[in-house]
Amino acid sequence: MRVTFTVNGAPQEADDVWEGESLLYVLRERMGLPGSKNACEQGECGSCTVRLDGVPVCSCLVAAGQVQGREVVTVEGLAGEGGELSTVQQAFVDAGAVQCGFCTPGLLVAADELLERNPEPSDGDIREALSGNLCRCTGYEKILDAVRLAAARTEEAV
Amino acid sequence: MADTTSPRASSSVTRTPTSLTQGSTTKGGIGESTLRPDGILKVTGEFAYSSDLWHEDMLWGYTLRSTVAHAEIRSIDTSEALATSGVYAVLTYDDLPTEVKNYGLEIQDTPVLAHGKVRHHGEPVALVAADHPETARRAAAKIRIEYADLPVVTDEASATAPDAILVHEGRDDHHSGHVPHPNIVHRQPIVRGDADAAAARADVVVRGEYVFGMQDQAFLGPESGLAVPGEDGGVDLYVATQWLHSDLRQIAPVLGLPEKKVRMTLSGVGGAFGGREDLSMQIHACLLALRTGKPVKIVYNRFESFFGHVHRHPAKLWYEHGATRDGKLTHVKCRIVLDGGAYASASPAVVGNAASLSIGPYVVEDVAIEALALYTNNPPCGAMRGFGAVQACFAYEAQMDKVAAELGLDPVEFRQRNAMEQGTVMPTGQPVDSPAPVAELLRRVKSRPLPPERQWEVAGGAADVRALPGGLSNTTHGEGVVRGVGYAVGIKNVGFSEGFDDYSTARVRMEVINGEAVATVHTAMAEVGQGGVTVHAQIARTELGVTQVTIHPADTQVGSAGSTSASRQTYMTGGAVRNTCEAVREKVLEIGRRKFGTYHPAWATAELLLEGGKVVTDGGEALAGIAEVLEDEAVDLELEFRHRPTQAFDLRTGQGNGHVQYSFAAHRAVVEVDTELGLVKVVELACAQDVGKALNPLSVVGQIQGGTTQGLGVAVMEEIVVDPVTAKVRNPSFTDYLIPTILDTPTIPVDVLELADEHAPYGLRGIGEAPTLSSTPAVLAAIRNATGLELNKTPIRPEHLTGS
Ligand code: FES
Ligand code: FES
Numbered sequence: 001m002r003v004t005f006t007v008n009g010a011p012q013e014a015d016d017v018w019e020g021e022s023l024l025y026v027l028r029e030r031m032g033l034p035g036s037k038n039a040c041e042q043g044e045c046g047s048c049t050v051r052l053d054g055v056p057v058c059s060c061l062v063a064a065g066q067v068q069g070r071e072v073v074t075v076e077g078l079a080g081e082g083g084e085l086s087t088v089q090q091a092f093v094d095a096g097a098v099q100c101g102f103c104t105p106g107l108l109v110a111a112d113e114l115l116e117r118n119p120e121p122s123d124g125d126i127r128e129a130l131s132g133n134l135c136r137c138t139g140y141e142k143i144l145d146a147v148r149l150a151a152a153r154t155e156e157a158v
Numbered sequence: 159m160a161d162t163t164s165p166r167a168s169s170s171v172t173r174t175p176t177s178l179t180q181g182s183t184t185k186g187g188i189g190e191s192t193l194r195p196d197g198i199l200k201v202t203g204e205f206a207y208s209s210d211l212w213h214e215d216m217l218w219g220y221t222l223r224s225t226v227a228h229a230e231i232r233s234i235d236t237s238e239a240l241a242t243s244g245v246y247a248v249l250t251y252d253d254l255p256t257e258v259k260n261y262g263l264e265i266q267d268t269p270v271l272a273h274g275k276v277r278h279h280g281e282p283v284a285l286v287a288a289d290h291p292e293t294a295r296r297a298a299a300k301i302r303i304e305y306a307d308l309p310v311v312t313d314e315a316s317a318t319a320p321d322a323i324l325v326h327e328g329r330d331d332h333h334s335g336h337v338p339h340p341n342i343v344h345r346q347p348i349v350r351g352d353a354d355a356a357a358a359r360a361d362v363v364v365r366g367e368y369v370f371g372m373q374d375q376a377f378l379g380p381e382s383g384l385a386v387p388g389e390d391g392g393v394d395l396y397v398a399t400q401w402l403h404s405d406l407r408q409i410a411p412v413l414g415l416p417e418k419k420v421r422m423t424l425s426g427v428g429g430a431f432g433g434r435e436d437l438s439m440q441i442h443a444c445l446l447a448l449r450t451g452k453p454v455k456i457v458y459n460r461f462e463s464f465f466g467h468v469h470r471h472p473a474k475l476w477y478e479h480g481a482t483r484d485g486k487l488t489h490v491k492c493r494i495v496l497d498g499g500a501y502a503s504a505s506p507a508v509v510g511n512a513a514s515l516s517i518g519p520y521v522v523e524d525v526a527i528e529a530l531a532l533y534t535n536n537p538p539c540g541a542m543r544g545f546g547a548v549q550a551c552f553a554y555e556a557q558m559d560k561v562a563a564e565l566g567l568d569p570v571e572f573r574q575r576n577a578m579e580q581g582t583v584m585p586t587g588q589p590v591d592s593p594a595p596v597a598e599l600l601r602r603v604k605s606r607p608l609p610p611e612r613q614w615e616v617a618g619g620a621a622d623v624r625a626l627p628g629g630l631s632n633t634t635h636g637e638g639v640v641r642g643v644g645y646a647v648g649i650k651n652v653g654f655s656e657g658f659d660d661y662s663t664a665r666v667r668m669e670v671i672n673g674e675a676v677a678t679v680h681t682a683m684a685e686v687g688q689g690g691v692t693v694h695a696q697i698a699r700t701e702l703g704v705t706q707v708t709i710h711p712a713d714t715q716v717g718s719a720g721s722t723s724a725s726r727q728t729y730m731t732g733g734a735v736r737n738t739c740e741a742v743r744e745k746v747l748e749i750g751r752r753k754f755g756t757y758h759p760a761w762a763t764a765e766l767l768l769e770g771g772k773v774v775t776d777g778g779e780a781l782a783g784i785a786e787v788l789e790d791e792a793v794d795l796e797l798e799f800r801h802r803p804t805q806a807f808d809l810r811t812g813q814g815n816g817h818v819q820y821s822f823a824a825h826r827a828v829v830e831v832d833t834e835l836g837l838v839k840v841v842e843l844a845c846a847q848d849v850g851k852a853l854n855p856l857s858v859v860g861q862i863q864g865g866t867t868q869g870l871g872v873a874v875m876e877e878i879v880v881d882p883v884t885a886k887v888r889n890p891s892f893t894d895y896l897i898p899t900i901l902d903t904p905t906i907p908v909d910v911l912e913l914a915d916e917h918a919p920y921g922l923r924g925i926g927e928a929p930t931l932s933s934t935p936a937v938l939a940a941i942r943n944a945t946g947l948e949l950n951k952t953p954i955r956p957e958h959l960t961g962s
Contacts, residue, residue, distance in 0.1 A: 136378050
């Protein structure tokens with residue numbers, strides 16, 4: 001089947017998609033957007049998190065066909081037009097929240113959505129919003145630091 | 159750099175690893191928290207992990223694995239699979255191209271594909287290559303295998319019974335001659351002093367039996383890679399691994415290719431923690447690529463990943479500790495039985511570690527120690543962060559608490575009275591010849607203020623359930639919740655031990671580009687997330703006085719860097735980079751002396767350094783710009799670096815200077831337990847660690863927090879459950895094998911001590927593993943403190959706390 005949807009603001013099309021293919025597979029293997037990760041393909045780790053019509057979802061659990069005509073934002077869509085990092089991306093780099101980085105794309109999409117919804121999250125709010133995203137390397141402390149930093153920088157900028 | 163001369167296929171491969179070039183606005187040298195050179199690529203999604211590789215006409219490989227643990231293979235019928243449209247190849251044992259059909263880190267006992275028999279659940283039996291991953295999976299499901307079940311051995315009693323079925327018949331490896339039973343991979347006793355005589359002096363004797371569950375590394379990036387057949391009959395392999403050259407040594411003979419025709423490049427690695435020390439899909443992808451003449455990509459899913467790598471050895475441990483009334487240990491006797499599963503992997507070295515580190519960081523003159531690893535039909539076990547020292551630390555720290563309680567002493571004070579220090583002699587007879595601040599680390603975690611009680615209470619008398627045991631399941635608002643505090647400290651060796659000739663290689667090039675002196679560092683070090691690439695750039699800046707450093711992708715075009723394991727890479731490849739940089743600096747100075755030596759006497763007389771792009775005297779006087787010295791000359795050197803030699807442990811007495819360096823960490827855990835439901839919330843897990851010298855403080859803290867969290871995981875949730883009757887894995891998924899989430903993980907305050915080890919580069923100490931040791935027993939101690947229960951098993955499950 002053919003699937004057409006918007007990815008990071010641009011229309012995209014994939015042909016010969018098999019019904020069982022996930023949104024994650026289509027993004028990674030058919031659209032050349034491997035930023036969303038495939039740590040479990042079981043809906044348990046959050047490494048594949050993208051926003052579907054604004055809502056964070058595990059793209060490994062979404063059938064590609066379901067996305068027809070809808071809007072998807074992936075990690076590749078977070079940076080600005082000129083490639084300048086978003087506040088959250090920069091904060092992850094600066095805070096040391098990235099080790100192997102395999103969890104990072106999903107965490108960034110989830111954190112970005114949190115800060116949009118709740119610009120001044122408490123630690124409890126951050127933990128709750130990111131509780132679907134596993135990280136095996138960092139022990140999460142620096143990820144919390146990064147989200148706090150991004151929130152503070154966003155506030156400063158306002 | 160000049161790697162373009164090799165016959166690589168990379169031009170048509172997309173998403174391959176790229177060089178990382180990073181400038182710095184500060185000096186960017188060692189001791190600074192410079193940022194990762196790969197950080198920006200990782201936050202934009204551009205970083206090329208091994209599962210992201212792509213080639214235009216590539217096929218997908220799939221591995222068919224055994225559905226039973228121990229069986230004869232009566233027949234394999236691949237005809238239907240081969241006839242499936244879209245399938246390009248189906249391979250079994252009979253298709254292996256050479257006489258070399260096994261591989262292994264130390265003992266080559268692991269079949270590339272099963273031959274006549276499978277020895278554990280999930281063993282690879284056949285391979286399929288097809289044009290879509292789903293086609294490959296479906297074709298594999300059409301392969302018919304007839305198994306005839308064999309009895310399984312699953313523990314010490316069944317494996318060493320006189321009539322036990324042998325996991326490996328006709329064993330003929332370098333350990334088979336000294337083990338008491340062919341189902342024992344390796345056994346290491348250590349005898350020092352006279353434990354029986356010392357026991358007679360003890361006022362209290364405490365015995366305990368402990369069980370440590372099977373932990374999974376659970377790195378997030380799945381086993382994956384891409385093999386591209388080369389025009390010369392060789393193959394280019396892009397893969398995530400911990401040690402390229404060790405892979406190469408095992409892959410090439412199976413393929414029947416000389417090593418130079420198997421060109422390996424490290425792709426982005428999504429964590430490792432020991433689980434990538436053994437091969438997974440490497441040979442399989444190469445076999446399929448060479449058979450089909452097409453590039454082949456293999457990516458495991460999480461289910462397969464649980465079968466695709468070795469795990470941490472589960473263990474049973476028996477300990478006896480004695481002490482005098484004044485709180486001094488008299489002796490320790492222990493026996494550690496590790497389950498190595500069906501293949502040897504790193505078991506022999508894990509045994510050596512477990513034995514030599516079995517009594518912990520304490521002074522004990524009289525010991526009787528035995529550690530061994532079994533062959534069973536359980537999943538193979540091998541390297542995982544902490545490597546044999548983790549299981550022992552869990553047990554000896556529980557013992558230390560029990561002895562302290564018997565003596566009526568504070569558990570921290572009792573540990574401090576027995577703490578080793580520089581000069582203490584290990585049970586192996588090896589003196590510890592660098593700082594061992596065990597008592598001080600304990601003091602530091604203990605003196606930290608405790609987190610406030612009842613932190614879940616929010617204004618208006620409500621409860622924030624996120625801060626309570628059970629969390630968002632909303633199981634308690636504070637009723638039945640009790641607090642406990644526990645301490646632990648551990649000792650880990652750094653580097654490869656027991657006489658292994660361990661070395662690392664670094665190539666460093668210095669040249670002038672656009673008028674600026676820049677350096678390129680090329681090693682085969684596997685960056686698995688730990689931040690080695692950051693540190694290499696820092697070392698080059700410090701030693702060569704440049705700001706811009708390029709890190710070349712790791713590959714086999716340069717000499718071996720050894721493994722990214724055993725907390726050894728900053729010591730070893732960091733040491734190699736420093737060593738080569740020093741030689742490069744000498745060459746630069748030589749050129750400078752040749753060109754400018756006559757202009758200034760300092761060229762001949764003073765100690766010269768490279769700093770801020772200039773040649774300077776140790777008094778700070780600038781003699782020339784490096785760019786002026788080099789002009790269009792480049793200095794390019796590749797050198798090996800070794801640590802002090804070590805010795806094998808005597809097979810009977812365990813004596814020998816077996817280890818390179820020791821590393822120490824201590825934890826204090828604060829937990830809250832819902833005693834009615836048996837749910838645990840770890841509130842804080844504070845760590846103090848001596849790192850010798852923090853080359854990058856931000857990364858050091860990140861390593862300590864990550865290691866601490868893996869220790870927390872195995873304390874309260876992580877375990878691969880193997881059916882004791884069938885030896886099949888029951889929970890190969892992140893649904894059933896739980897690792898800590900951000901809600902399960904507490905704040906982890908870290909106190910870093912820097913006491914230099916004069917034998918190591920910059921005085922540094924390998925840091926990655928020590929925090930994984932003491933974290934688990936500290937959490938267990940805190941839960942015991944909260945509940946009053948004995949708790950001799952990890953992970954702790956609710957039923958252990960409620961007794962139901
Ligand atoms: S890959 Fe989708 S949740 Fe893990
Ligand atoms: S940084 Fe490796 S999984 Fe999070």
